[in-house]
Amino acid sequence: MDRRELLIGMAGGVAALSGIQPGFAEESGAVAMEWGTPYIEASRSMSERFGKLAVNFVPYEGSAAGVLAKIKATWPNPPFDFVDNWSAVFPALIREGWAQTVSVTDVPNLADVPEQLIAKDDKGNWKSIPRSKSGAGWGYAKGKSPIEIKKIDDLFSSNLKGQIALPGPTQNSGLHIVSLALAFGGNERNIDPGFKALADLAKTGNVGRVYNVFSEGVASITSGETSVTFTDASSLNTIAASVPFIPVAQTDSSMKVFLWTEGWVVLASSKKKKEIFDLLNFSISPAEARAFNSAIKASAANAKAGPIEGLSWLDIQGDESFKKFAYVPDFDYLSAQGDAWAKRFEAEIMPLLR
Amino acid sequence: MLGLAPAVLLTAFLLLIPLGLMLHESVQTYTPGRIGSDEAGPLTLENFREILTVSYLSYFTDTFLLSMIAAIVAVIVCFPLAYRIARLSGRRARAMWIFFLMSLLFVSALAKVYAISVSFGPVGILPYVTRAIGISQNSLLAIQGVVIIGLLHYLMPIVTLSLIGAVQGVNPRLLDASQSLGASQLETHLLITLPLCGRALLSTFLFATTLSISAFVIPLILGRGRVAFLSNLIYTRFGEISNYPSGAAFAIVLLSLVAAALACTTFLTRSRRRKAAA
Amino acid sequence: MRRAIDKAGAVLERVTVALVCLFLVAPIIALIFMSLDSRAYLAPFPPPSLSLRWYAKLLHTDLLLKAAGNTALIAATATATALLIGVPAGLALSGGHWRGRNLLTGFLMSPLAIPGVVLGFCMLLFWAKLQFSTGFLRLYCAHTVLTLPFILRAVMGGTDGLNRNLASAAESLGATPTRSLVDITLPLIRANIVAGVVFAIAFSIDEIAVSLFLTDPNITTLPVAMVSLMRSSFDLSVAAAAVALMVTTVLALLVLHLIFGMDRILGRGQYG
Numbered sequence: 001m002d003r004r005e006l007l008i009g010m011a012g013g014v015a016a017l018s019g020i021q022p023g024f025a026e027e028s029g030a031v032a033m034e035w036g037t038p039y040i041e042a043s044r045s046m047s048e049r050f051g052k053l054a055v056n057f058v059p060y061e062g063s064a065a066g067v068l069a070k071i072k073a074t075w076p077n078p079p080f081d082f083v084d085n086w087s088a089v090f091p092a093l094i095r096e097g098w099a100q101t102v103s104v105t106d107v108p109n110l111a112d113v114p115e116q117l118i119a120k121d122d123k124g125n126w127k128s129i130p131r132s133k134s135g136a137g138w139g140y141a142k143g144k145s146p147i148e149i150k151k152i153d154d155l156f157s158s159n160l161k162g163q164i165a166l167p168g169p170t171q172n173s174g175l176h177i178v179s180l181a182l183a184f185g186g187n188e189r190n191i192d193p194g195f196k197a198l199a200d201l202a203k204t205g206n207v208g209r210v211y212n213v214f215s216e217g218v219a220s221i222t223s224g225e226t227s228v229t230f231t232d233a234s235s236l237n238t239i240a241a242s243v244p245f246i247p248v249a250q251t252d253s254s255m256k257v258f259l260w261t262e263g264w265v266v267l268a269s270s271k272k273k274k275e276i277f278d279l280l281n282f283s284i285s286p287a288e289a290r291a292f293n294s295a296i297k298a299s300a301a302n303a304k305a306g307p308i309e310g311l312s313w314l315d316i317q318g319d320e321s322f323k324k325f326a327y328v329p330d331f332d333y334l335s336a337q338g339d340a341w342a343k344r345f346e347a348e349i350m351p352l353l354r
Numbered sequence: 355m356l357g358l359a360p361a362v363l364l365t366a367f368l369l370l371i372p373l374g375l376m377l378h379e380s381v382q383t384y385t386p387g388r389i390g391s392d393e394a395g396p397l398t399l400e401n402f403r404e405i406l407t408v409s410y411l412s413y414f415t416d417t418f419l420l421s422m423i424a425a426i427v428a429v430i431v432c433f434p435l436a437y438r439i440a441r442l443s444g445r446r447a448r449a450m451w452i453f454f455l456m457s458l459l460f461v462s463a464l465a466k467v468y469a470i471s472v473s474f475g476p477v478g479i480l481p482y483v484t485r486a487i488g489i490s491q492n493s494l495l496a497i498q499g500v501v502i503i504g505l506l507h508y509l510m511p512i513v514t515l516s517l518i519g520a521v522q523g524v525n526p527r528l529l530d531a532s533q534s535l536g537a538s539q540l541e542t543h544l545l546i547t548l549p550l551c552g553r554a555l556l557s558t559f560l561f562a563t564t565l566s567i568s569a570f571v572i573p574l575i576l577g578r579g580r581v582a583f584l585s586n587l588i589y590t591r592f593g594e595i596s597n598y599p600s601g602a603a604f605a606i607v608l609l610s611l612v613a614a615a616l617a618c619t620t621f622l623t624r625s626r627r628r629k630a631a632a
Numbered sequence: 633m634r635r636a637i638d639k640a641g642a643v644l645e646r647v648t649v650a651l652v653c654l655f656l657v658a659p660i661i662a663l664i665f666m667s668l669d670s671r672a673y674l675a676p677f678p679p680p681s682l683s684l685r686w687y688a689k690l691l692h693t694d695l696l697l698k699a700a701g702n703t704a705l706i707a708a709t710a711t712a713t714a715l716l717i718g719v720p721a722g723l724a725l726s727g728g729h730w731r732g733r734n735l736l737t738g739f740l741m742s743p744l745a746i747p748g749v750v751l752g753f754c755m756l757l758f759w760a761k762l763q764f765s766t767g768f769l770r771l772y773c774a775h776t777v778l779t780l781p782f783i784l785r786a787v788m789g790g791t792d793g794l795n796r797n798l799a800s801a802a803e804s805l806g807a808t809p810t811r812s813l814v815d816i817t818l819p820l821i822r823a824n825i826v827a828g829v830v831f832a833i834a835f836s837i838d839e840i841a842v843s844l845f846l847t848d849p850n851i852t853t854l855p856v857a858m859v860s861l862m863r864s865s866f867d868l869s870v871a872a873a874a875v876a877l878m879v880t881t882v883l884a885l886l887v888l889h890l891i892f893g894m895d896r897i898l899g900r901g902q903y904g
Contacts, residue, residue, distance in 0.1 A: 031850065036860075036861075061593070061856070062594060066594060068389045068596050069592055070848065072389040073756050074848065077764075079767060079850050095388070096388070162490045163492075170595060208491075208578075209580065210578065210579030216579075223477045224477075225476035225491070225492070242672065336387025337386070337387075338594070338595045339384065339596075342595045343404070346413075347407070348409065350580070350582075351409060351412050354412060357720025357724040358720070360717040362740065364776065364780075365742075365777055368755070368774070368776075369751075371758055372754035372755045372757060375757045376750075376754035379757055390760075434645045434652075438645070438649055453885070456885060456889075457885055460834045460881045460882075461881060461882070462837075462838050462874060462878060463840065463855075464858050464874060465660075468862070470659050472659070472663055472666045473658060473662035507656065538638050539638045543641075567747070568746075571841070571859070575862070589844070601753060602757075605750040612746070616745050
C-alpha cells in the first residue's frame with residue numbers, strides 16, 4: 001500500500017466516521033429566523049408538537065434588525081418564510097412591504113389577543129401575530145455590584161468603575177438611550193438629553209464593556225467582568241440562572257421599565273402561507289402560548305394563557321404606577337432612528353470611552 | 355494564453371463588477387428607516403464626508419496603530435525563532451518545527467480568538483496582569499492590549515514562516531567568515547544577518563500590517579465593543595443599521611488604504627529581487 | 633567580554649524562542665480545558681471539575697453538524713474549480729515575460745489582499761442586483777475566487793524552480809507541447825500543486841468575513857455558525873466545536889505531512 005492509497009483510505013475513514021452530510025433544508029418545509037437560546041428551543045418543540053409542517057428554525061447572527069439586511073439582499077426570493085421579531089422591527093418590515101397581512105380568518109386565535117398588540121400598516125391591516133409581551137430595564141448583580149442600583153444617578157457613582165456592561169446603540173433599538181433621555185427630561189423624539197447623559201456616563205469610566213449582541217452582555221455579567229446592565233426580560237432570566245440578578249423596577253421613576261410586543265411576521269414572499277398560519281395559530285393557542293412564554297420568560301399575548309411566574313417586575317398595574325414606572329415608546333418613530341443613533345454613538349460616545 | 359481566459363473572466367465577473375457596484379452604492383443617498391440605498395435619491399459624497407470627520411479618527415488610529423504595533427512586535431520576536439529554524443541542521447527537527455508552525459497557521463482563526471478571549475480575557479489571566487500593573491481590567495489600555503495579543507497570535511506563525519525564507523537567503527559562509535575574522539556572534543548578527551534580511555524584515559512587517567488591518571473577528575470578539583476596526587464598522591453598517599451607502603463608503607476607504615500599504619510592500623520586494631538578480 | 637555578550641545573546645535568544653512557543657501554545661491548551669468545563673456558563677479559569685457535556689451537546693447541535701458538511705462541500709467544489717481553471721492560468725502566466733503579465737498576476741491574486749469584509753459586502757450587493765442566487769451558489773463562487781490565488785501561486789512557484797530545458801528537450805525530441813506538459817511539467821510541479829490545494833482547502837474551511845455576508849438559513853458554513861452560536865448563546869459548546877475543528881485540521885495536516893513532508897513545500901533555500 002503506497003502513501004496515496006493510505007491517504008485516500010484515511011480520508012474515506014474520516015468521512016464515514018463523522019457521518020457528516022451536507023445539509024440543505026428539505027424543499028417541503030419552511031424556514032424561520034428566531035432568536036438563540038432559549039427562544040429557538042421553545043420554537044422547535046412547539047413546531048414538533050404541531051407536527052404538520054417541518055420548520056427549520058435558524059438563529060439570528062446579530063440583532064433581530066439584522067434580518068432586514070438579509071431580506072433586502074435576497075428579495076423577492078428571501079430564503080425564509082417567517083420571522084420572530086419585535087415592536088421596533090415590525091415597522092421596517094411593514095414599510096418595505098415584506099409583511100403579509102393576517103386576519104382572524106387565517107389565524108382564529110388572534111381573537112384572544114388584545115388588538116392593540118397587533119402591528120398594523122397605514123391602512124390598519126394586521127401584519128403581525130403577537131406571541132408575547134416582554135420588556136427591558138436596568139438591573140444589577142447582587143453581591144457583585146459594589147452598590148445597589150435604585151435610581152438613574154446611581155449609574156454615575158464613583159464606586160461603579162468599569163462595572164457597567166453598556167448595550168451598543170442598536171441593542172434593543174437604543175431603548176437604554178431613551179431610558180437616560182427620559183430620566184433627564186427628554187424622550188425618544190428629544191434624544192439629546194439621553195446622549196448628553198450617555199456622554200457623562202462614558203466620562204465616569206464606569207462603562208466596562210459595550211456589547212452588540214445580548215449573549216455577550218450576559219456572559220459579561222456571569223463571568224464577573226461587569227455587574228450592571230440594561231437588559232430584556234429573557235436575558236435577565238438567563239443571567240439570573242447563574243448569578244443573583246435584580247431588575248430595578250417600580251423603585252424610582254427615573255428608572256422606567258420599557259414594554260413591547262414580540263411576535264411572528266409571515267413574509268409576503270412565502271409560498272407556504274396557509275401552512276404557516278396554521279402553525280402560528282397553534283403556537284398562540286392558550287396552552288402553547290403558556291409553554292412558550294414560560295420557557296422564554298415573557299407574558300403571553302393571548303389573554304387566555306394566564307400569567308407566567310417570575311415576571312412580577314414587568315407586571316405594572318394601575319394607571320398611576322404605569323405612568324410612573326413604565327414606558328412604551330413610539331416604536332414607529334424609533335425604528336427609523338437606528339442609523340442616526342448608531343452614528344451618533346460612534347462619533348460622540350465611543351471616543352469618550354477611550 | 356488561452357489557459358488564462360477562464361480565470362480572468364471569472365475573477366472579472368465576480369470581483370470587478372461587485373467592486374464597481376460598491377463604488378456606485380457609496381455615492382447613493384440613504385433614507386433613515388429604509389433598508390439599503392434610496393435608488394431615487396440624488397448621487398452624493400455625503401457618505402465620504404461623514405467618514406472623514408474627526409470623530410471617526412479613533413477608528414482609524416485603532417485600526418492602524420494596533421495593527422502596526424502587533425506587526426512590529428511579531429517581526430521582532432519571530433526573527434530569533436525563524437533564524438533558529440532556518441539554521442537547524444537536522445532534517446527531522448526542522449520538519450517538526452515547520453509542522454508545528456503550519457498547524458498553528460491552519461488552526462481555525464475563530465478557535466484561536468476564542469482561545470485568547472478565554473485565556474487572556476476577563477476569565478483568564480487578565481485580572482491578575484492588570485492588577486499587577488495597577489490598571490483596571492476594563493480600561494481601554496487593557497482591551498487594546500488583548501486585541502494586540504490576538505493579532506500577535508494570528509500573525510506570529512505566518513511571520514515566522516516568511517522570515518525563515520529570508521534567513522535561508524543569507525549565505526552561511528558569510529557568517530563563518532565574519533566570525534573567523536574575529537567578530538563576535540552579536541556583531542555578526544548586527545553587521546551581516548540583519549542588513550541582509552533588512553528588506554525582508556520590512557516587507558514582512560508591511561505584509562503583517564496589511565493582514566492585521568483587514569482583521570475582522572479579532573477586534574469583534576476581543577475588542578469588547580470599545581475597540582473596533584474599520585472592518586467592524588462596515589459590518590455594523592450592513593448588519594445592524596442597514597445603511598449600505600455608508601458601509602460602501604467605508605469599504606472604499608479601507609480598500610484604498612490597504613492598496614497603498616500593499617503597493618509599498620510590492621515596491622520593496624521588487625527592488626529586493628532586482629538587487630538579488632543584479 | 634565578547635564571550636559574555638555572546639553568551640547573554642544566546643540566552644536571550646533561547647528565552648525569546650521559549651516564550652514565543654509558550655505564547656502560541658498556552659491559549660490553545662487553556663481552550664481545551666475550558667471546553668471540558670463542567671459549569672453551565674462562562675466563568676473564571678480554571679474549571680473546578682471536568683466533563684464532556686459540551687462535546688455531547690455538540691453532537692446534538694444540528695446547526696453545527698450541517699454547517700460542517702456544507703463547509704466540506706464548499707471547500708471541495710470551490711477548490712476543484714479553482715484547480716481546474718487555476719493550473720492552466722498559472723502555466724500561462726509563468727510562460728516567459730510579456731507585457732501586462734505582472735498586472736494580470738496582481739489582478740488574479742487580488743482577492744487575497746482585499747479585506748474579507750469588503751469582498752463579502754460587494755459580492756452581496758452583486759447578488760442582490762442579480763435578484764437570483766442560492767446560498768450555495770454565492771458561497772461557491774466567492775470561495776472559488778478566493779482559492780484561485782493559492783493554486784496560481786503554487787503553479788507559478790513550481791515552474792519558477794523548474795528547468796525549462798527539460799520541456800524544450802522533450803519537445804525537440806518530438807513530443808507535442810501537450811505531451812511535454814502532461815509528461816514532464818505537471819509531474820515535476822505535483823508537490824507544489826498539492827501544497828496549493830492544501831492551502832486552498834484550509835483557507836476555505838476557515839474563511840469567515842466573506843461568508844458571513846453570503847450565508848442564508850439554508851446553507852451556512854462552520855465558522856459562521858460558530859460565530860452565530862458565540863453571539864446567540866452563552867455556553868461553551870463553541871469551545872468544544874473550536875477544539876473539534878482544531879483537532880480535525882491538525883490530523884489532516886499530519887497525514888499530509890507524513891505523505892508529502894511539510895518542510896519540503898517551503899524549500900530549503902539556495903544554501904539549505
